[in-house]
Amino acid sequence: MKLTTPLIAAGCSIIAGAAFAQTPVLTVYTYDSFNTEWGPGPQVEQAFEEVCSCDLQFVSAGDGAALLSRLRLEGPRTEADIVLGLDTNLTAAAVEAGLVAEHGIAAEGLTLPVAWDDPHFLPFDWGYFAFVHRADLEDVPTSFEELAASDTSIIIQDPRSSTPGLGLLMWVQNAYGERAGEIWEGLSDNVVTVTPGWSEGYSLFLEGEADMVLSYTTSPAYHLIAEEDDSYTAAPFDEGHYLQIEVAGIVATTDVPDLAAQFVEFMLTPAFQEALPTTNWMYPAALEAEALPEGFETLIEPGEALIFPAETAAEMREDALATWQSALSQ
Amino acid sequence: MAIRTQPVTALQATGGVFALLVVLVILGPLAAVIWRAEGLSGLRGADWAAIRFTLLQAALSALLSCLAAIPVARALARRRFRGRTTYIALLGAPFILPVIVAVMGLLAIFGRSGWINRALEGIGAGQIEIYGLLGVVLAHVFLNLPLATRLLLQGWLAIPSERVRLAHALNFSPSDMRRHFERPLLAATLPGALLIIFLICSTSFAVALILGGGPAATTVELAIYQAFRFDFDLGRAAALGLMQVAICVAAGLLAWRFAGAVTFGSGLDRPAMRWPGDTARARGFDVGVLLLAGLFLLLPLLTVAAEGIGAVFSLPLSTWEAALRSIVLALASTALAVGLALPMALLIASHGRRLGLEAVGLLSIAVSPLVVGTGLFILIFPVADPVALSLPITGLVNALVALPFLLRALIPAVTAAEASQGRLADALGMAGSARLRHAILPRLRRPLGFGAGLAAAFSMGDLGVIALFSAPGQETLPLEMYRLFGSYRTNDAQGAAVLLMALSLGLFWLFDRGGRVNAAA
Secondary structure, three states: OHHHHHHHHHHHHHHHHHHOOOOOEEEEEEOHHHHOOOOOHHHHHHHHHHHHOOEEEEEEOOOHHHHHHHHHHHHHHOOOOEEEEEEOOOHHHHHHOOOEEOOOOOOOOOOOOOOOOOOOEEEEEEEEEEEEEEOOOOOOOOOHHHHHHOOOOEEEEOOOOOHHHHHHHHHHHHHHHHHHHHHHHHHOOOEEEEEOOHHHHHHHHHOOOOOEEEEEOOHHHHHHHHOOOOOEEEEOOOOOEEEEEEEEEEEOOOOOHHHHHHHHHHHOOHHHHOOOOOOOOOEEOOOOHHHOOOOHHHOOOOOOEEOOOHHHHHHHHHHHHHHHHHHHHO | OOOOOOOOOHHHHHHHHHHHHHHHHHHHHHHHHHHHHOOOOOOOHHHHHHHHHHHHHHHHHHHHHHHHHHHHHHHHHHOOOOOHHHHHHHHOHHHHOOHHHHHHHHHHHHOOOOHHHHHHHHOOOOOOOOOOHHHHHHHHHHHHHHHHHHHHHHHHHOOOHHHHHHHHHOOOOHHHHHHHHHHHHHHHHHHHHHHHHHHHHHOOOHHHHHHHOOHHHOOHHHHHHHHHHOOOOHHHHHHHHHHHHHHHHHHHHHHHHHOOOOOOOOOOOOOOOOOOOOOHHHHHHHHHHHHHHHHHHHHHHHHHHHHHHHHHHHOOHHHHHHHHHHHHHHHHHHHHHHHHHHHHHHHHHOOOOHHHHHHHHHHHHHOOHHHHHHHHHHHHOOOOOOOOOHHHHHHHHHHHHHHHHHHHHHHHHHHHHHHHHHHHHHHOOOOHHHHHHHHHHHHHHHHHHHHHHHHHHHHHHOOOOHHHHOOOOOOOHHHHHHHHHOOOOHHHHHHHHHHHHHHHHHHHHHHHHHHOHHHOO
């Protein structure tokens, strides 16, 4: 059992480190990929600690949905001061559970394609869902109806386990309303498979398992900028593209409300925003287009931005899910 | 074996305490989830469909894995060839692969743009479609055939060489061999192997969904995932968790009904020798079986290795740190699992009702890691910071999940050792630690090495509950790999997958090698 000693020692040093901290600690719960070596976390932490005289600590908890259930599980005893990384399909549940306080900040200079007036949450980045494909794909469909009629193959994510999957569900629902079931039935023979999360789906697409994969209009920017590969692009759809807006909120039970408010305000400044495009590969929520890195100008610009208000999205989820499930189970 | 004059030894009593502890650590969290949910929720129609699909695919997968394993294990048991030990070690690889890697490997061969379809396209034939029930079962056979083979092989290797010599002297024909050796040994080993693989497949989630091709392939585990994460319906998650326990108990009872006992008598622990009644046809058959199994299991791995090997040396520093952490964690889990399994195996082997108690150990693979993890979180959160304890908790859960593999390997060996050496030991008045040291342990080397190897490789490769508890700077290699996949860094992720595969195999080989000394001839 000698081998467990380093583990216990590691555990103790963390507890000890927390106990002897002199400066106030701001605990930010976020999703996994935000706080990795290659994500925005390290840059954001350094930039904020320069101005806050505090210790910013990220705690990762799976993806956006896991983040929310973690907060609900911990309830009022949570250590979290900020929750960062929910999207608008999840925020209604967080508000309903009384987990977040109002931020009280008049957000100005937002660069979202839609107006923002949520009293509980502020956006930090956003993106359009889109089907990504290789540039040499022929007869690229330009709408869901065209896609359904074609034999173009697609990989999508499961709305029961993945936030992009849920986004696609909302996209079809928003664009087609009552006709959503019909669209899904038409798409069922295009769907190669449904993956539990974005990463499995995207990897399968890169392996050549399908012509297109549900991702974001910004995905080609990764290949272009990080891999210098311009052979990926996203298909513009006539219906418009559904938005994913990623938000942060102040946890209702925070013991450092002023520091938390300072962080949310800091979130909308260039020091935070400029880190996002090439780490999170999304559009920053408060940064003019001119300030985006080179390569982002090559991305497609959807005609119309679609989105449901948070409450509508929450209400509609169960029915939309049932429609999806029965159409694709046949 | 039901009547023993031997008093229960201290070690066996410890085994009983451990069994109780295991039940508490698995069912305690489940109870905690029920408590936190303030009761169970009813299951919906979709949940029942998920239960039906889960049972169907798990039963088919277990059956096919074990059926395919019979000729492979037999060929390995009766053939000696150069590279046999390497073949056996490599054969174990798919079992210890992280799911996403195994799926990518399989799709490289069987997928839409995989080798087979490209070859078919080349000759102008139609496409084969892997997605569907066929794909789910194919993937589960790929993942579990190695385990099934090893479990059955243990049965063959347990035949004392004196018996084989006797068979030679009696000029046994192949059908005599089947009647006197193979049928009884399969009757003894098959039910256990079927059970364990059925249970592994019954908690499948990502494999079933990806290769199942759509929501028709929804398993109980996915329903639990949805209940926890999107619906936050703890009552439903707990109800589904209870359903998993019920499935485990029912399957355990069923397997127990059909399990025979090994009755080959005792020997002097000498290496087995060539089987009598060998023919050119049998040789040809065995060679064919080994080639086919080798291709099926190794080609997908080779494609994964080929794609990722280039990225291994440019992996980010954090990946190497995670790898180191994972090695330490795997070793700790293995030590813990062996410490738990040995007394439990001694206790179980000394009882007539073997599978009944063994089901205790099986609970840990039958119950969703998500339920156990969340339950542990609920239990620990009021008294300590679960995140600070993420590595010890992951180690503990990994050890529990590895426990059934160790038990499955150890119990038949302990039973056989007691059967062959027990009377002599009784006559000599050997009890307690002396009996263990001289009569039992020397005969456990092979299964112990194998079981420890599986445990180590499994904890190395399993994502486990760390995803629920992860603390910054505490990532394990599988978690790191998933994060790389999750941020477009597919190349690095493939590199991490190769590193993970190499480390898992390395650990497995180290332990297993130590146990195989007397099978060398």
